[in-house]
Amino acid sequence: MGWNLLMNGLHIRRVVLDKDASSYALTRQILAGLPGVPVHSSGLDPHLFDGEPGKETLHLQHYKGDFLKPCPGTREYICCGYQILNLAANCPLDCSYCILQSYFVNQPSLRVFVNLEEQLPDVLQVIDSQPGRIFRVGTGEFTDSLALDPMTHWSDMLLPQFSRRKNAILELKTKTTRISRVLASGYRDRIILSWSLNGPWISAKEEKGAASIEKRVEAARQCQSEGFILGFHFDPLVPYPGWRDDYARTVELLDRRIDPGRIIWISMGSFRFMPALKPIIRRRHPTSGVLNGEFIIGLDGKMRYFKPIRIELYHVIRHLLEAWHPDLGLYLCMESDEVWRSSMGWSPKTSSGLREYLDQRVVKFFNGTGQPA
């Protein structure tokens, strides 16, 4: 059986191995799972990265920075105070709107940081040293949390550690259905499995390599039925002709398959991007429609939809979701107090207000006992 089939669509053509990455157990494990895939020493072959972002090139690296970092929110908008566990950079999927395309222009390969196991104690030490604080930790900021799991087995390493900590949760955010390892693990406490959702049309057109919305929701249902608490993220919301009906279809799908009482939160965020991403999207995804809306330069320098458009998006989807269930932990990602009030009918006012709101959701769902409330 070829690697492609084994890895559920994950396609690795070559591995680049940094010198200081070769001795790690994770390196050995990954290489053992890639028989026949050529391994190059880094820096030897300048033509390795020819062409488009090297999502078929797996670069195993020793990461020298901090593995745990706060989400880089900005002062101008209300931020949720998430912590990012930095496991990898880049993603095997290829969403047209993905900001990583502009972050990693010069390092387009799929980079996995193989010294995670060595650094994890430091991360946990940071968490344990502040028992009064709730750490909401996610791995899905610079890659998809589960897309690489069949190869990296990150979940084997992370789930036991986070599951036993009373002041943290680990959220694995994905657009895939690569859930077999998390399902096989015995850990459920303080683990949140989240899916990014969109209208089915946007998903089909703009999220290359991702599972269909139907498949994502089905994977979520499976995980929920196996005891996991779920999260969903409607991000990036994109208005296009017919968007209302399309998003309604996704909510209907949730309604049919998912128990809303066991959803910790659902976020909404509209498409936003640094201006440098625009020419990249135009070049890499010439048929994409994500740039078609009316954008302005936001207070943080990113392009975002004109405020009334964002308010309408949130308002419509909020009502769809609230009609399904009144207590879904809805929140907005990187929005202003004014947009919160106009679209959600209330506002946490500040980033610390939003942090508190989400921390309370954690307390409500895991109740300090490790069991869903």
Added chain:
Amino acid sequence: MNPYRVSEIPLQEVALDDIGDAPGPFCMSFGFDLEPLISSIKTVGLINPPILRSDPGQKIAVVAGYRRIKALKSLNAVSTPCRLIERHDDMPPLECLLLNLHDNLSTRRLNDVEKGMVLSRLSAFVPRQEIVTQYMPLLGLSPNEKGLLFFLEMETHFDVKIKTFVSEGRLSWRAVKMLSDIDAASRAGLLRVISELMLNINQQLQFIDYIVDLSFIEKNPIPWILSELDLDRNHLDKNTNRPQQAKAVLNRIKTRRNPSIVKAEKKFSRAVINLNLPDGILISAPPFFEGEHYRLEILFREGEDLKNRLQELLRIQGLD
């Protein structure tokens, strides 16, 4: 023959009529003002004799000194002292080109059209990769193939009017970069409007961005969008000057690209007009209405004046 040996070629007098008028294969001069050179020659004569090249059956070509020859011709001179490279000197065309290039680089900065001329002439003799890695940096350009293609196309496809616009540095590099991402026909159309309306740097970027966006949104090619917008200067309001025309054109395109934003701007302006604010009092919206705070400006002379203005403001209906 090595270029440094050119100085060993003895000076001789050549009739200007024997020298071709066309810029020729070694020329890299565009968009220059001949007057200072003419007056210099008139005052002190020709200081630096040109280098020419004679090939059998052809008019003599200028290797270095194209402007000097032009200046002399416009002064109705009959002949010029020069160094004439002949067949037996065994100096291949690439060396002639490099000779002129280094002669130019040592005395002045080439404009972008001239850089295009150099790159285009080099491409006849030098592999593309070498041009990118060696000659683009020499010309102060970042070494990339896309940039090279853009310069080559500029040299071969742009008309004189657009080239003049580029050579005068009135096309921003960000605009050049944006233009290099689109096809030649579209590029030519956009450049025509930019040069016709003499758009300033910000306007250029905005214009290109809007039109490219419209082309994607409406799924029509750029030349089609441009022709539909009918941006020909002859069809614009004749009673307005060029900057006003440029502004009007951009507003038209912006309305098509961002209808909600333009509608909100108009609504805000109407609301401010309806307030009938006294002279010297201005209210402006936050950029793109994104922030929450509006700005009030009051011009006043002294404290008493300010008090009066504030009183006037308080009396204004419709602020609540």
